[in-house]
Amino acid sequence: MTRQPPAAVLREEEKAFLVSLESIVGKEFVASDPATRYIYSQDLTENEPHWPFGVVMPSTAEEVQRIVLEANRFRCPLVPFAYGLNMGGLAIPGQDAVVVDLKRMKSILEVNEEDLYMLVEPGVTFGMIRAHLDEHHPGFRYTYPLAPPQTSALSNALMDGLNNMSMRHGAMSEWLNGLEAVLPTGELVRVGSCAIVDSWHGRAPLPDLAGLFLGWQGATGIVTKGALQIWPAPRVRKRFFLAAYDARTAYRIMLRLCRKDIFDDLACVSWPLGKMLFGARGPLAFCPGEPSLFVYGDLYAESEAHREIKEQIMREALVQARREGGNFEEPMDVDDLIQINPGYAKLAEYPTTLDFLLDYGPGGMTWVGSYGPGSTWAEGVEACSDILDREGFPPILVARPMKGGHFWVLRFILHFERPDPRDRERTRRTLGLIADRLLDLHYIPYKPASWAVEKIRERDRFGVFELMERMKACLDPKGILNPGRWGL
Amino acid sequence: MLEYSEIDPYIAKCVRCGTCKAGVGLHEPSCPAGEHFQFEGYYSSGRIWIARGLKEGVLPWEDGELLKKLFACTLCGNCVQQCPMSVREGMIEVFETLRSEAVERVGTPFAAHRRLKESLIQYRNPWMQPRRRRLQWLRDDEVRILPPDGSVKVEVLYFVGCTAALDPALQHIAQNTVALLKKTGVDFGVLGEEEICCGSVFLRIGERALARDLAEKNLEMFEKLGVTTVVTACAGCFKTLSQDYAAFRDLPVRVVHASEYLLELREAGFLASDQETAVEVTYHDPCHLGRHCGVYDPPRELLKSLPGVQLREMTRNRENAWCCGAGGGVRSAFPDWALQSSRARIEEAQATGSSFLVTTCPFCLQNLTTAAQAENASLQLVDLTFLLARLLL
Numbered sequence: 116m117t118r119q120p121p122a123a124v125l126r127e128e129e130k131a132f133l134v135s136l137e138s139i140v141g142k143e144f145v146a147s148d149p150a151t152r153y154i155y156s157q158d159l160t161e162n163e164p165h166w167p168f169g170v171v172m173p174s175t176a177e178e179v180q181r182i183v184l185e186a187n188r189f190r191c192p193l194v195p196f197a198y199g200l201n202m203g204g205l206a207i208p209g210q211d212a213v214v215v216d217l218k219r220m221k222s223i224l225e226v227n228e229e230d231l232y233m234l235v236e237p238g239v240t241f242g243m244i245r246a247h248l249d250e251h252h253p254g255f256r257y258t259y260p261l262a263p264p265q266t267s268a269l270s271n272a273l274m275d276g277l278n279n280m281s282m283r284h285g286a287m288s289e290w291l292n293g294l295e296a297v298l299p300t301g302e303l304v305r306v307g308s309c310a311i312v313d314s315w316h317g318r319a320p321l322p323d324l325a326g327l328f329l330g331w332q333g334a335t336g337i338v339t340k341g342a343l344q345i346w347p348a349p350r351v352r353k354r355f356f357l358a359a360y361d362a363r364t365a366y367r368i369m370l371r372l373c374r375k376d377i378f379d380d381l382a383c384v385s386w387p388l389g390k391m392l393f394g395a396r397g398p399l400a401f402c403p404g405e406p407s408l409f410v411y412g413d414l415y416a417e418s419e420a421h422r423e424i425k426e427q428i429m430r431e432a433l434v435q436a437r438r439e440g441g442n443f444e445e446p447m448d449v450d451d452l453i454q455i456n457p458g459y460a461k462l463a464e465y466p467t468t469l470d471f472l473l474d475y476g477p478g479g480m481t482w483v484g485s486y487g488p489g490s491t492w493a494e495g496v497e498a499c500s501d502i503l504d505r506e507g508f509p510p511i512l513v514a515r516p517m518k519g520g521h522f523w524v525l526r527f528i529l530h531f532e533r534p535d536p537r538d539r540e541r542t543r544r545t546l547g548l549i550a551d552r553l554l555d556l557h558y559i560p561y562k563p564a565s566w567a568v569e570k571i572r573e574r575d576r577f578g579v580f581e582l583m584e585r586m587k588a589c590l591d592p593k594g595i596l597n598p599g600r601w602g603l
Numbered sequence: 604m605l606e607y608s609e610i611d612p613y614i615a616k617c618v619r620c621g622t623c624k625a626g627v628g629l630h631e632p633s634c635p636a637g638e639h640f641q642f643e644g645y646y647s648s649g650r651i652w653i654a655r656g657l658k659e660g661v662l663p664w665e666d667g668e669l670l671k672k673l674f675a676c677t678l679c680g681n682c683v684q685q686c687p688m689s690v691r692e693g694m695i696e697v698f699e700t701l702r703s704e705a706v707e708r709v710g711t712p713f714a715a716h717r718r719l720k721e722s723l724i725q726y727r728n729p730w731m732q733p734r735r736r737r738l739q740w741l742r743d744d745e746v747r748i749l750p751p752d753g754s755v756k757v758e759v760l761y762f763v764g765c766t767a768a769l770d771p772a773l774q775h776i777a778q779n780t781v782a783l784l785k786k787t788g789v790d791f792g793v794l795g796e797e798e799i800c801c802g803s804v805f806l807r808i809g810e811r812a813l814a815r816d817l818a819e820k821n822l823e824m825f826e827k828l829g830v831t832t833v834v835t836a837c838a839g840c841f842k843t844l845s846q847d848y849a850a851f852r853d854l855p856v857r858v859v860h861a862s863e864y865l866l867e868l869r870e871a872g873f874l875a876s877d878q879e880t881a882v883e884v885t886y887h888d889p890c891h892l893g894r895h896c897g898v899y900d901p902p903r904e905l906l907k908s909l910p911g912v913q914l915r916e917m918t919r920n921r922e923n924a925w926c927c928g929a930g931g932g933v934r935s936a937f938p939d940w941a942l943q944s945s946r947a948r949i950e951e952a953q954a955t956g957s958s959f960l961v962t963t964c965p966f967c968l969q970n971l972t973t974a975a976q977a978e979n980a981s982l983q984l985v986d987l988t989f990l991l992a993r994l995l996l
Contacts, residue, residue, distance in 0.1 A: 143640075144641070146642055146644075146668070148666060148668030148669065149656075149661075149662050149663060149666055149668075149669065150644050150653045150656065150662055150666065150668060150669040150672055151642055151643070151644050151668070153652070153653070153656045153661065153662055154643045154644050154649050154652050154653065154656075155643065157652075158619070159618040159619060170642060172641055172642070198621060199619060199621045199624070199643055199646075199648075200619065200620055200621045216641075216642070216643070218641060219641060240621075240625075240630070242625055242630040243625075243630050245630065246628070246629060246630035246631075247630075263620040263621060263622050263687075264622060264625070264627075264630065265620065265621030265622055265624050265625060266621070468620075468622055468627070468687035469620070469687070470687030470688055473618050473620055473687070473688060474616065474687065474688040474689050477615060477616070478615040478616050478617070478618060480618060533615075534615070534659075
């Protein structure tokens with residue numbers, strides 16, 4: 116990859132800023148050596164690296180506040196960074212900046228079974244949550260994205276990620292009850308019930324100021340605590356797989372199923388992922404006559420009798436979908452599939468390691484994920500698969516209805532050769548083509564990289580970006596936090 | 604053993620998903636370096652990315668902080684167990700290769716490691732101990748000392764290792780191993796003053812030329828002696844003799860760890876005992892024996908076979924075992940951090956409520972003992988051979 120070489124010598128004001136940070140967190144938690152700066156300058160995607168001139172690791176909200184105040188004094192940008200797995204260049208500095216690595220803040224501060232929330236710091240990962248709940252609160256569960264276990268749960272919620280209960284609950288931000296954040300000017304604020312009373316039970320009925328931080332990619336504050344909802348863990352879980360032979364059939368199946376309100380998770384993946392789960396490693400080819408999409412769903416129940424009723428409803432919905440035409444196979448229990456190939460367990464366990472996907476490519480991976488209406492979903496699958504095919508990428512798709520089908524996901528994943536500039540360029544071009552087509556079909560990219568932000572902005576018909584600019588200027592007059600994100 | 608030119612396929616694959624940072628399922632920290640230093644560059648994934656920067660030519664080999672990141676790793680292999688990607692297959696070799704390349708390019712970067720080299724050159728061991736002291740552990744003269752010309756033939760060579768031979772606090776390992784072997788009637792001998800370092804520490808700190816020389820000399824010696832089996836009670840020696848030497852050339856002997864060998868003999872009825880002692884023990888898997896060589900069960904089987912002994916596992920055990928913090932040249936170059944890692948292990952062992960912490964590596968025992976003293980721990984730290992000798996002899 117074309118790298119920006121590090122400045123051999125830091126500027127005097129940069130050095131002075133780093134010294135001031137050392138006085139806050141201790142010398143051992145400030146770094147500005149080339150190797151550290153190199154690692155924090157990039158992620159696994161096609162986004163160009165940019166070397167920060169330092170990295171600081173606070174351990175408390177108070178330290179974060181002091182860092183932000185010093186950044187204001189030195190007029191030095193800061194880029195928040197949670198636990199290390201970053202996508203879309205979202206933690207790559209847009210300009211010379213110091214990265215604030217929050218992984219020392221990794222405490223699960225409270226789990227409140229009665230009021231159904233847990234209070235966590237930004238460095239808490241999905242893996243930590245799963246282990247903690249399993250050991251100490253086995254009657255409760257949280258939700259997990261299609262991401263490796265060492266992903267920050269709070270970051271994913273702040274970035275509106277999808278999850279394995281999106282079918283019922285929607286995007287990850289729906290799981291947030293309240294936040295504590297350090298504003299770009301250094302004040303510590305809370306939003307949600309926790310701002311008024313000693314309880315993190317919800318965001319209503321105050322004006323929902325969580326929106327000041329949700330989806331902003333760290334440009335409006337550094338979140339230091341967040342309350343995430345937990346839910347009772349049902350006693351019975353059954354996962355089904357079903358093979359469909361075209362996108363429109365897959366859509367009709369999911370539409371029928373999500374209208375019945377029997378699944379917590381309902382999603383589909385395309386044929387290349389199915390092959391990867393079976394261990395395919397070489398170039399992937401679609402064989403005529405094979406299914407193109409695999410729909411899967413998690414059905415939870417309180418008893419076997421409850422499950423049987425839900426299964427019966429599922430079968431009736433599938434009869435209805437079959438009457439509407441289209442070719443699909445009868446559903447299979449995932450346990451049967453796992454017997455055929457244990458690899459399938461990886462898609463049924465949460466959090467998943469995703470090795471089948473991450474290890475498939477030559478080291479570079481990126482995606483464009485988007486939220487949009489169900490009415491154009493099937494067209495989106497077909498159109499974007501065609502684009503991928505034309506550009507020489509297999510059509511790797513993860514998709515699902517969200518919140519009972521109120522909106523849907525289309526997420527296309529691309530593997531590429533990171534060190535090869537031509538392949539990066541091909542990847543960028545393809546991502547752009549997909550994003551354009553998705554926007555045409557009313558799908559808006561989530562967790563958008565800078566290039567995707569530009570495309571979203573081009574479609575801004577009612578001045579939402581101007582409003583964002585005004586809010587950013589109001590909250591961050593000196594442009595301290597993550598400048599450049601959302602083009603601000 | 605990879606050459607620097609061969610590491611590209613491994614380092615290209617890592618996407619820094621971070622799965623190497625914690626034990627799969629447990630989600631307890633797995634990486635002693637990452638847990639201590641916290642910056643991404645101290646985790647295995649970060650180190651892999653540093654390798655990319657070096658290959659791209661944008662990172663300077665001579666940078667002290669970069670070298671610290673390359674060498675501040677115990678090479679415990681926990682990341683290998685956790686990593687879901689194919690990069691794991693060469694992870695430790697990549698790290699050792701980077702160290703070797705660093706030594707070639709900028710020389711031995713740490714004073715402590717330079718002292719190890721000096722000791723080797725002067726004494727053929729890393730402990731600055733004259734070779735004549737290699738038999739100080741010997742309690743009686745009933746062990747056959749094998750002349751290096753191979754004029755005395757035995758089936759089995761007991762390879763004592765530098766640590767058990769030269770650290771007075773650990774010489775009981777050699778004494779007990781010999782006592783146990785003698786009880787079984789095995790035809791064995793030791794090399795005494797002629798035994799030289801296996802080269803483990805030098806492979807780990809990037810001194811490949813020295814290690815290769817030691818390997819050649821040791822293999823030549825094994826051939827001259829005509830032994831069929833080499834037994835060692837040191838996990839580091841075992842990994843080096845059985846795995847690293849095999850990468851140099853075909854092994855002329857079978858190499859077994861004492862725990863494997865003594866289990867074989869006990870199962871064959873040569874170490875029988877009906878003496879029962881009620882005692883609760885926990886077992887620390889040395890990285891070189893467990894993760895690197897896959898020997899998890901023989902020590903446990905031996906412990907469980909002892910009447911009255913109850914094994915209580917620590918939370919992080921077997922593949923997920925927390926490293927004692929000493930390996931990879933860390934104890935010499937980063938003693939404070941090594942101690943901190945071992946203190947965490949002692950706390951974990953104490954939480955089992957056991958009265959003994961048993962291990963099968965003198966180097967682990969050395970570091971853990973230091974930590975136990977610092978922690979004022981109530982449990983007793985012993986090598987497996989100590990417990991076996993006490994209960995079976």
